Amino acid sequence: MKSTRFPIVLLLLALLCFVGAYVSNRYAAGEGVLQRSDVTALQQLLHNATQDARRDADTLAIRLRKGAGSFQDLQECAYPTFVFRGERLLYWSDHTIQPEPENVTQPFREKLVEMRFGYYLALRQPVGPYVILTYIPLERRYGISNRYLREGSERALFKGLHVVPPAAGKSYTGLPQLQSSDGKLLLYLDDLQPDPVAGKYVPLGLLILGLVLSVVGWLRLARQEFLQGQPLLGALAMVVPLTVFRAVLLYFGLPFSFIELPLFDPRVFAASWVSPSLGDLLINACYLLTVAWYALLLFRRYGVVRYIRRLGQPSRWVAVGAVAVLTFYGLLVTLYEFYLSCVSNSQLVLDITQNTQFSGF
Secondary structure, eight states: OHHHHHHHHHHHHHHHHHHHHHHHHHHHHSTTTSOOOOHHHHHHHHHHHHHHHHHHHHHHHHHHHTTOOOHHHHHTOSSOEEEEETTEEEEESOSSOOOOTHHHHSOOSEEEEEETTEEEEEEEEEETTEEEEEEEEEEEOOSSOBTTBOSSOTTOSSTTOEEEOOOTTOOOTTOOEEEOTTSOEEEEEESOOOOHIIIIIHHHHHHHHHHHHHHHHHHHHHHHHHHTTOHHHHHHHHHHHHHHHHHHHHHHTTTTTTSOOGGGOTTTOOOSSSOSSHHHHHHHHHHHHHHHHHHHHHHHHTTHHHHHHTOOSHHHHHHHHHHHHHHHHHHHHHHHHHHHHHHHHOSSOOOTTTOOOOOOO
C-alpha cells in the first residue's frame, strides 16, 4: 500500500513546488512587494557618473584652450561627448545621439533630457567660445517589444528601471527621488526591479525540485504498471506527462523567463521553435531518448518480431517492410531537417574549417 501511495505523494509535492514557483514569481512582481533598490546607492551611482563626466570635460577643456582639440580626445571620454563652437558641431564621440540645438545656447549646468533612445543626463560646460555637452545614459529604450532585445544597454546607469521626469503640478507619492549635484529634484524612478531571490532563484529552484519529484513519481508509476502486466499504461504514464511538461516549458519560455542562464539564451543558440536554445536542445534530446527507451520496451514486451514472423502471407510481409522503410526514411528526413536548421539558424559556427575556437558551449 505504501509503495502504491508513494508516487502519488511525490506528484502532489511536485504540484506544490510548481504552484510555489508561480506564486513566488507573481509575488515578487506584484505592486508593493518589490524590494526597492537602495536609493542612496543609486544616488551615489549617479554622482560618480557625473563626476567622471565632469573630469573628462575638464581634461578636454584644457586641450581646447590650447587649441589642440580633436576627435581622438573625445574617444577617451566615458560618455557621449560633443564639442560646439557657437552652434556649430566640431567634434563628437557618439553618432547615435543628436544633441538638441537649444542645449548649446541654454545656460544650464545639468538637466534631464528625453531623446530618441531614452533619457539622458545632459551636462553643459562652456569653455570660451566652445561648449562641451556630455550625455550620461540613464535609461535606454528602442521603441520595439522583443523578447531577445532587452531594454537598457550595458552603459545605461538604471538598467531595468524606468525614469519618470518631474512634471509641474503632478505628485509622484512613493516613488524614489534622485537629486542633481546642486540638490534639486532631477527625476523619479518607477518599476524597480523585483528581488532577484524571490523573483528568480526561488521560482527556478522550486521548478527544478518539482521537475525532479514529478519525474521520480512518474517513473514509480510506470514501474508499477509494468510489474502489474500493463506495459502500455506504464509507458503512457511516463511519456504523456513528459510531453505535457515539455510543451509547457516551450510555451512559457522556461526557465529563461525566470533567470537568463547562458545555456538557455536564444542569442547563443536558436535552431528552431522547438529548440530555442542549447538547453532546450538538450532537454529535447533527453525527452526523445526517454520516448525511444519506452518504445523499445513495448517492442520487446509485445513481441513484435514474433508477431511478424507469424504472418504467413508474403503480401503482409511486404506491407510491414514498406511501413518500416517509410518510417526509417521519415526519421532520416527529420534528422536532416534538424541538422540543417541548426546550421542555418544558429550563431554557432559548426564548420571546423572556418572556426577553431572552443568555448563552454
